[in-house]
Amino acid sequence: MKTFSALKDQALEALEGDWWIAAGITLVCILISQSPTVPTLFSESYLEGSFNVSFADFFFILLLPIAYGYGMSFLTLLRGKSLRFDTLLEGFKDYGRVLGTLLIQDIYVILWSLLFVIPGIIKCYSYSMTIFLMIDNPKLSYNAAIEESMKMMKGNKMRLFLLDLSLIGWLILSLMTLGIGLLFLFPYYMTIHAAFYEDLKREKYSSIEIIAD
Numbered sequence: 001m002k003t004f005s006a007l008k009d010q011a012l013e014a015l016e017g018d019w020w021i022a023a024g025i026t027l028v029c030i031l032i033s034q035s036p037t038v039p040t041l042f043s044e045s046y047l048e049g050s051f052n053v054s055f056a057d058f059f060f061i062l063l064l065p066i067a068y069g070y071g072m073s074f075l076t077l078l079r080g081k082s083l084r085f086d087t088l089l090e091g092f093k094d095y096g097r098v099l100g101t102l103l104i105q106d107i108y109v110i111l112w113s114l115l116f117v118i119p120g121i122i123k124c125y126s127y128s129m130t131i132f133l134m135i136d137n138p139k140l141s142y143n144a145a146i147e148e149s150m151k152m153m154k155g156n157k158m159r160l161f162l163l164d165l166s167l168i169g170w171l172i173l174s175l176m177t178l179g180i181g182l183l184f185l186f187p188y189y190m191t192i193h194a195a196f197y198e199d200l201k202r203e204k205y206s207s208i209e210i211i212a213d
Contacts, residue, residue, distance in 0.1 A: 001159075001199055001200075001203055002195075002199045004162075004163050004166055007163065007192055007195045007196055007199065008192060010078070010195045011078070011188055011191035011192045011194075011195050012188070014074075014077050014078045014191055014195075015077070015187060015188065015191055018077065018082070018083050019184060019187070021083045021085075022073075022074075022077075022083055022184070022187035023183035023184055023187065024085070025070070025073055025083060025085060025087075025088065025187070026070075026182075026183050026184075026186045026187055027183055028085065028088065029066060029067075029070050029088070029186075030182075030183075030186075032063055032066055061103065062099070064091075064098075064099055064102045064103060064106075065090075065091025065092050065095060065098040065099055065102070066088055066089075066091065067091070067102060067131065068090065068091030068098045068102065068131050068134065068135075069087050069088035069089055069090045069091045069092075070088060070190065071131035071132060071135065071190065071194070072087055072090050072091075072131075072135050073087045073088065073190075074187060074190040074191045074193075074194050075132055075135060075194040075197070077191060077194075078191055078194045078195055078198065094138065097134070097141040097142075098134065100141065100142055101130065101134060101141050101142050101145050101146065102130075102131075104142060104143065104146065105127050105130055105146055108123060108127070108146070109123050109124055109127065122157060125153060125157040125160055125161055126149065126150045126153050126157060127146055127149050127150070127153075128149065128153060128160060128193065129148075129149040129152045129153060129197050129200070130145050130146055130148075130149040132193075132194065132197040133145055133148050133149055133152070136201075152200055152201075152204065153200075156200060160193075160196060163192065163196065164189070167185070167188075167189060167192075170185050170188070171185060
């Protein structure tokens, strides 16, 4: 399996020349997920387990497929495609499957987080490949997609956690810029995760079919 340095270099190479559009795509996602009670990719409640949903929050929950589009943006970038804002809308083309799977995933994380924060974090890592697996397997949905991610991450959760932990310095620097640096850190983070997924797939899931354009 690739070293952390190799995965980071792969992500940096993929993002070269596309940092500003990556930041723009990230800004759109952050603006969409501003509600503090919606468990999305950028929401604190994703880890904290709070789920006090108002009518406004319900609207944001309906936009969960944006997270799918965000993941697709950087997975396809890693595979040599150009970043495009309309990729964020890809999840709406298969709305029921994407919304249902991501909503179930978030509910599972919330329920585990109710036990304690650590189980919730562990489950976040168990489910972290769900979106990528759904992208490559259009028939994979709901619990099947989540369970496939759990299988893929078995024995790899700590490795991904340590990889994320190695970015703590970048996180601190981003916060020192009043959060502006997060517009560049999030794309880097997601592209690294996409590279991690590709690495795992080569090691354990070489039979997974890549969607043809």
